[in-house]
Amino acid sequence: MSAETTTLTRRAGLALGLCAAASPWLPGFASAAPLAYTLAPIEIAPRVWTIYGAPEPITRANGGAIANITILDTGDGAVLIDAGPSHRYGTALKALAERLTGKPVVRVYLTHLHADHVLGATAFEAGTVSGGPALRGDLKRAGTDLTNGMYRVAGDWMRGTGVPEPGRVAEGGVETIGERRFRILPLAGHTREDLCLFEERSGLLFPGDLVFLDRAATTPDADPERWRGALTTLAEIDHSLLIPGHGPVEAGRRGIDQTRRWLDTVEARIGEGFARGLDVTELMEAPLPDWTDGLAVARYEFARSVMHLLPGLERRDLPRLAPA
Ligand SMILES: [Zn+2]
Structure with missing residues (x-):
């Protein structure tokens, strides 16, 4: 493994860090340094x-x-x-x-x-x-x-x-x-x-x-x-x-299986909550199964998925909820 830093050399970065630390009256100085991946x-x-x-x-x-x-x-x-x-x-x-x-x-x-x-x-x-x-x-x-x-x-x-x-x-x-x-x-x-x-x-x-x-x-x-x-x-x-x-x-195939399981879980949770009449905020806070604890940003992405997928569910299911 090796690391590459372009634009800002390590030495320059250290110098900027020291300058910023020693110059509290210039709070914008460090953030003005060129960014480097x-x-x-x-x-x-x-x-x-x-x-x-x-x-x-x-x-x-x-x-x-x-x-x-x-x-x-x-x-x-x-x-x-x-x-x-x-x-x-x-x-x-x-x-x-x-x-x-x-x-x-x-x-x-x-x-x-x-x-x-x-x-x-x-x-x-x-x-x-x-x-x-x-x-x-x-x-x-x-x-x-x-x-x-x-x-x-x-x-x-x-x-x-x-x-x-x-x-x-x-x-x-x-x-x-x-x-x-x-x-x-x-x-x-x-x-x-x-x-x-x-x-x-x-x-x-x-x-x-x-x-x-x-x-x-x-x-x-x-x-x-x-x-x-x-x-x-x-x-x-x-x-x-x-x-x-x-x-x-x-x-x-762990990634393939896990991605499918996540999609199934998200759709099922949103579908169940929607059927129970939860609003968007309540849906976003719906509990997630324990296995998703092992996924980074599960709660964040679930909340976003509510926004992404709910309109489709509403389009699909709301007409059926309307009185005949
Ligand atoms: Zn993408």
Whole structure:
């Protein structure tokens, strides 16, 4: 494991910290220092490195670096799975990938339209950035809202971040880059288009945010029924390691099973509460089963899911409650 700090060197950081501590009459000084992501790549397989996202919501402290990002050496250049939350992150990621592989970045696959995965893509040549058939149009339509939302939550980390314009479309099928073969599986459910990648030579499976592990799944654009279908497809892929969008990398299907269980639990709790006539605040505070204690941000994501999923339940069930 190694740590990279760009922009702000350790020495400069220490100096700023000392200055700030010694200068209480200048309270804004430390926060005016340039922000820098610390990228700590972990080699999960030969010549493949994952940078773990923080198991947290997006905050000003973590700069939106909450998703897992992976760098693969293909022999012919670096391939990235997702690009991180900001231009600043993408810039640090590009430097790290070039250093680890000794070659330029030749492909950045974007798994889906969520800010913590895509906004770092502006640091890469558009011709190397690849997403599902709908991604480019979706970014044109919703990209400004995505970046504005991130500026509000993460603040200065986002400086210089615009809307990525992927120059390539990843269709289903196999794309060979150097010694690696990426099988591209167009799935959906976490969002309306989730690109899953399976690198056939190493057996590494990248399901994007279709799989969360030990961290509650997010549902702002979810279609739970399609999501469950995608999880069934993923469960049939014989992989060596699964790299979830969020959470630890491991072999086996624990992430797939846990994500399904979380979706089932969230839907059932919201459905039961709704049927009992609970209002939104009461629903958000509904008890969660003990097993969810092992999931980071379970309560936070459950409350958000109430907001995301309740309107659909109301649309589906309210007419049936009306008098005939
Ligand atoms: Zn996502």
